Amino acid sequence: MSKDAIRLDISTTVKHYLAADNNAPQGFGIEKYTDLQAGDFAILSNEGGRHNGPPVKTDHFALVLCMRGHGVKTIGHHTFEVTPQSIHIVSPRDLHSFENASDDLLLYMILFRHEFVAHTFIKEQILDQLLELPPELPPIYHLDEREFTSIRDLFIKIEREYREAPAYFLQMVRLLVVELLYEINRAHERALQQPTKPAGRPLQLVAAFKKLVEAHFLTIRTVQQYADLLHVSAKHLSEQVKHATGENALTIIHQRIFREAEYLLHTSDFSIKEIADQLNFDTSSHFSRFFKHFAGVNPSEFMVKKDTGNRRISNK
Template sequence: MSNKNTVLTISSTLKALLAAPGAGCPDFGIIDEDWTQEDFAVLGNAHGVKHGLPVKTDYYSVILCLNGSCKKTIGHFVFEVYRNSVHLVSPDFITSFEDASDDLVLYQVLFKKEFLTGNFLKENVLDNLLEVNPDYPPIYGLSAKGFASLKALYEKISAESREKGAFHLQILRLLVTDLLYEMNRACESCLLNSTRHLSKQYQLVYKFKKLVEQQFLTLKTVQEYADELFISAKYLTEIVKAETGQNALHVIHNRMYLEAQYLLSSSGLSIKEIAERLNFDNSSHFSRFFKRFAGSNPSGFKQLQ
């Protein structure tokens, strides 16, 4: 059985974005298809795509939303991307988006850790900047002043990338480091103004969602997760509904569906192999499960990719 899944690189992401009709922001980001830097890129995104299939990347993205909105999934977090916000996408987590508004405009800085480590920045310092509070979705609202400052920083990164003057890589590393510190400042500000961290209920739902992310292939029922959390299934159902508006079983099934979409669209696995990978009894059971979410069977979904 093949274990190979597609993981997007900066190069493949850049190529796909530039190939999309009406892609990019003409006055921002890299628009040169011959860009050769493998560990860094800066992109504008304004091509009106409504949703994106689940993907994994081998790089980090720090994304500023200038206008519009969309629904974003990163690992076990589901949240709304909104105007004047910044969010972080980390490698190895499955990420997707949907319900993008027609006026959605994003600035994105993509980079690998290697771009900033080595002689420039110690790895433990970088890890601290990238491991923002794990208890909360990695999105942070910005004040008017903070947004203007961050937007100017993105545009300076874009200009430096296009001009490629003397020491441009060193300057880009300094600017990206500045960007990470500004993002962490926004993170700290959001947490100071939040009262959700005082809620034991929120913390318990977070533990449940994190456990789903880790165990969705083996634990399939609300009761199994409740046992792991030492609470009743009834209480788990109630608090998940109160915090998220979703049924606890839906959270479990939605994570399975996300993985199914990812495997169908980015691996060479057959339907039978994917059913086995996801621990379904047989292909028919998997197909019925998938059709409840997608409205089509797995083979139909796979043919459209």
Template sequence: MSDKITVSTISSTLKHYLLSVNTNTGFGVVDDSWNQDDFAVIANEPGLTHGLPVKTDYYSVILCLRGGCKKTIGHFVFEVYTNSIHLVSPQFITSFEDASSDLLLYQVVFKKEFLTDSLLKENILNNLLEVNPDYPPIYGLSQKSCASLKALYEKISDEAREKGAFHLHILRLLLTDLLYEMNRACENCLLHSTRHLSKQYQLVYKFKKLVEDQFLILKTVQEYADALFISAKYLTEIVKAETGQNALHVIHNRQYLEAQYLLSSSGLSIKEIAERLNFDNSSHFSRFFKRFAGNNPSEFKQLQ
């Protein structure tokens, strides 16, 4: 079976963003002379309401200055909102939908190697990038903090554009500053949150993490309940209470996300994708996919 699956790089992302700049803000790299393949700054592409699932080989730290959207990062689904900052890690598939027409995001994208070339010790960097894995990687900001971070993003953008003496060293220092500010926002959010006190929340988190790890193997609510040593009835009840969704929908949604990703980012045939996702046959996979997408896998591929 072919394994040619596309993973987005910084270079391919910049090409997708055309001039890599939001013309309304002037933020980002404004020409094609920037040749770093491990660091870039960009603003969101205006007018897009949704984005297909992608996997990157880089991290993104994203500041939302205006508007909002619904974001999926691995097993987390959450709302991006004005005056928030969130992190996208390369190990997860990510997508967005329902973006408002006024959505404005500033993004710094980088590979881990960009910072390990600095004086920052790897264990410290790992802690900064891991943040808190038990919660969605989005953190609210006060208006004052958001304004301060906006200025920091724009300073990073200016430094990348002007390429003065020692600019790579300065960019690494500024990016380290940004990661510490994001972690500070995380700590502030956790300080004012009571969700971590809930055993029910912790159990639902374990379920969603297990789905992320085992969705190709475990297919039923009963199988996940057995793995968590609880009844299927109780699992269904607490997932519904915490997320508003039933447990089977969470499982199926992860399969559908992977199917979208493989259909749009790989050279695999529909038969190969059905096999990879452990469906009995292509027909079963096509029926499953059509229930979510409204069209079959072949039609979906043609629309890309």
């Protein structure tokens, strides 16, 4: 992978993010160990996938329907639990990762590039509205029985069209994906209409802090700087963050830097010095100490593990 191509395409995402050491029987979608081809679209499950996945950025969207089991997903500055009868959306704009997937986790997934659904009669402006849900809200929706049945049936119909490939199947798949996006937006509208207790000032403050960290972690590193942007004292910000998340505010800043470091080490050909420079560390040794504090290994050891895993996957 070249140094300027660190957004994973669909086939690379599957190889790096979903393929496990042992081939698993595939009960839904493409056979990702033998049928995977580069392209604008794929439908598959997480069967045989990892229980924890490194942070990645992609050049495509993902619609992920949870059929059973659970796990923890981080998308941008949102971290949430994935549970049965929920659907979440991954956008190319966001760094994302997952952890603590249960052994029985079953996800149905549709991966597609914007260009794939652009080849329909739907205007691009409308498509963008369907795809880009509000960044201030976690991109997950817990579906009621009717919504879940409708969306599950669409996944199954898309899978059947794509697997059997009758005449005009790609055109049908595109239209069905657009229909699926409308169903997801219906669920979004329904969720907005539910009576909810307004978030208090402390929770609003913490949400604003995490959003700022997501936007400025490369250049703003201290709690005091974020407190100044939020017009509160550093002490007050730290207390509210600790109360709401159980984490120190500085830890949240450092965790975001670490996730970016892990992403760059995992998906790019940058040297350790180049990554240290990109992340604004004064020296490579400072970066290595920082990374080892979170990962338990230094960056060079992490890269050796990555290269070993890549060779194993490429030999499948």
